[in-house]
Amino acid sequence: MTSSDVEILLSPFNLDRVRLRNRVFVPGHTTNFGHDNRPTARHAAYHAERARGGVGLIITEGIRVHPTSAGRHISLGSFDDSSVPAYAAIADAVRLHGTHLFAQLLHTGRQANGDATRTAAWSPGTTPWAAGVHIPHAMGRKDISAVVHAFGAAARRMQQAGYDGVEIHLGHGHLMEQFLSPFTNTRTDAYGGSLEGRLRFTREVLAEVLARAPGLPMGIRISADEFLPGGLTPTDMVEIVGLLRRDFPLLYVHASHAAYHGSYSLGTQMADMSFAHAQFRHHAALFKREFPDLPVLAVCRLDSLPEAAEVLAAGEADLVGLARPHIADPHLVRRAEEGRPHDVRSCVACNQGCVGRLEANLPIACVVNPEVGAEREWARVRAVPHPGDGSDAPATTRRVLVVGGGPAGMEAALAAYRAGYEVTLAEAGRALGGTISVAATVPGRERLGLLVTDLARELADCAVAVRLGDRVTAAELLPGGRLDGFDDVIVATGARRAKRRLPGGPPVFDVLEAVAALGDDGSPLRGTVLVRDEQGTWAAASLAEALARAGARVHILSPTASFASKITTYSKLALTSRLGELGIRPHLMRDVAAARGHTVVLRDTLGGHTEELTGVTGIVDVGLPVADDGLYRALDARDDAPRVHVVGDANAPRTALEAVYEGRLAGTFLTDAVSGAGLLAQLR
Structure with a gap:
């Protein structure tokens, strides 16, 4: 400007x-x-x-x-x-x-x-x-x-x-x-x-x-x-x-x-x-x-x-x-x-916390701003002296390790630092952002990357030690281990993608594999593609649209009677218009019963009747993700481990809205979960 x-x-x-x-x-x-x-x-x-x-x-x-x-x-x-x-x-x-x-x-x-x-x-x-x-x-x-x-x-x-x-x-x-x-x-x-x-x-x-x-x-x-x-x-x-x-x-x-x-x-x-x-x-x-x-x-x-x-x-x-x-x-x-x-924290125009919650008759929220609608409560939180902020609060040497560099982990690290603690963020991958960075590579979903960019900029401006390529294990956090000495561990390790194989049928891709294949003209996902949608979110919808724009003949399947049930109507009406123009075929109240060669048998979830979809060259399985919470479980089971907290998809697979919110709460109320619960109770 x-x-x-x-x-x-x-x-x-x-x-x-x-x-x-x-x-x-x-x-x-x-x-x-x-x-x-x-x-x-x-x-x-x-x-x-x-x-x-x-x-x-x-x-x-x-x-x-x-x-x-x-x-x-x-x-x-x-x-x-x-x-x-x-x-x-x-x-x-x-x-x-x-x-x-x-x-x-x-x-x-x-x-x-x-x-x-x-x-x-x-x-x-x-x-x-x-x-x-x-x-x-x-x-x-x-x-x-x-x-x-x-x-x-x-x-x-x-x-x-x-x-x-x-x-x-x-x-x-x-x-x-x-x-x-x-x-x-x-x-x-x-x-x-x-x-x-x-x-x-x-x-x-x-x-x-x-x-x-x-x-x-x-x-x-x-x-x-x-x-x-x-x-x-x-x-x-x-x-x-x-x-x-x-x-x-x-x-x-x-x-x-x-x-x-x-x-x-x-x-x-x-x-x-x-x-x-x-x-x-x-x-x-x-x-x-x-x-x-x-x-x-x-x-x-x-x-x-x-x-x-x-x-x-x-x-x-x-x-x-x-x-x-x-x-x-x-x-x-x-x-x-x-x-x-x-x-600034950029609006990503996702319509999730604002429009989506309105549609559910809930107060608005925001993916990038966890404090929306709770300005009074958060102002009171910030008015309380914190260690390390130059106030009269008691000094502390409390050390916090955040494991996982997706939105939940990045926000948790920022919140803990701003609460006055010594913070280290360890990410196993080569870059911050987690799966939301992958989602941002899908055409039409690029603005999601602004959240990662903004969080990374804020981290760079803070004294948070960021370690990339550092995969943390529970043993390393126990007494005598490589990472011994942390008082709190915030686990933000995300979720694992699901993939249900169909032996004898077309090749099956999970979400991350399908995104990686978008630029591959020789991929099976350039022919006739079936997208299995168990989530009703943008994951299946945006992939279906991207594949169709790349030249694939796309069918999208949902076991429920509603297409893209977790996308707000405001966005869905424009989405369905685009998908219709691209010739994408919906199959509602259908599931996959079997597959052989390039034929997939679809079963009506209401009456059990079957029909065949032929010529399928590839399947994208947008199944239900599973929390990657092994580190949390291992630490939680030990009395000699640091105090452990779990946020984001590692807590339960959901969306960036919940991930950023939980990260802010965990980092802010690290030593006072009761206050955090009280704040939550006021913000229903």
Whole structure:
């Protein structure tokens, strides 16, 4: 990032009378930190940390304006005046650090409620957002009036709570977009039909907000393209914004994209690492060209400040929004101000801890930032004096050995060092990173390597002794052994890959072997390949896609009724679109019964019926991994061994999300597991 890019990025900007200290904002993103549809102290601490990190503007997650959009109790709403103090607490926490705060107001429409409240969702019509979900209630005239009134009332409450402005959400396939779009609005009354009819609801909402909260700045968030046949296009949205701007004092237009629809469209809304960087920046650029004097906010897969600065330097937007990067590292802007824009924990755009946990109705987390949503608790931990940190804590000579240099081991070593201990990290291989480094070599999964790069950089900046090519045995850690003298051993040795051979059948490759074969044009995996998926994760899906792009004819098999069950729907909808274009054939509720030559017999897991798949040249077995916990077991069985801890896949094979989290906990609470357990109990 050049000095001129930094200057633009960090320069103040006026949104009318709201003067922002820089051009970076945190866009609205759901956290699931709520309780009874109200914000909590967890929200205040979360946003305050990002304000402390230097960002100019924070826009809250969507605040539902009416109970028919309430969703689950962990989402946010403002249905009566008693909610004002809870929202004021967030405004107060953010204001302390010089950041401005806007409230995003919405009604989610047809995708709301369902099983959560046992009440019908509201929509312009009765078409559900996806196959197999609840049918919404087609809103009547009084229903529409009630929601219009609710938007105004919620805006007034945000004004009372001390917010600097509101953002009215017209996009992402929520209720207002459902009225705007000819794809979802098939009404024949005054709220449907022509563009003017479809605009009527939006006009009434904006007018009500201005009337009920006079003087409160108001921006809009839109989807520039619904990516739906017969849906709203960029041309349509330029016309719509032009009409609204003519009649309402819009503070800005926040140009996003996509609709909440069970198709590729939804898969683009929070684009994962399989999409290109800033793939949708042209939407903001379009509105900046059409409305040069209207502030335009750009968003989506602006992965870092240097990359976001490109958009500003090109004149394509006035402000740049980074949501997931601020989840990963809340101090992005502060580091840029200090001349350290690359000294951050990079967002890898995996959608695992943020979007994936939302889908499971859990609070957001982050693969690279274990402290998300627990900012208060971790601040208290760091406030306690540690040995070796220059405080009054008792000095210690406690020595810690971390065995294994994957994400869990690297994070554990860093945490133990920062807790004041003398730390050595031993890795049997020639490089740090473990299997995640292998996964990062698969096309489309390269950003996973950023986690290894960031952790390795942090280790290099610390006094952690890193030993590569050092395979540690239990005997060496016992009295008199080569490694005698360590007080604690953190075992982070990962997991072993499974492979079920099929004698007499095609050659079988485990995951690591299959990745190694991606560059081999003479491999059996260049013909007809069967990928056996026991995990439902990216391991099978990304390999299937990579093999198909390399020219293989790929079949993917799952013993369950759901394909890629552990991949979030947001990513899966884009994934399945790509796999379909590549001609990959799914076989759900199937398992391998037998094999002979190039024929594999598949068995229906429901009824036991069989069918044959012929011409198979190779099989990739993505079976269940097994914890490589031999060192842990051997040390745990000895009374004369150092105290032993086990983290990551060596504890139980899972993902990098759990590995980094357990590494942070183990290293931080090395001598006080009770405190660690207490922290865990607070973070359910």
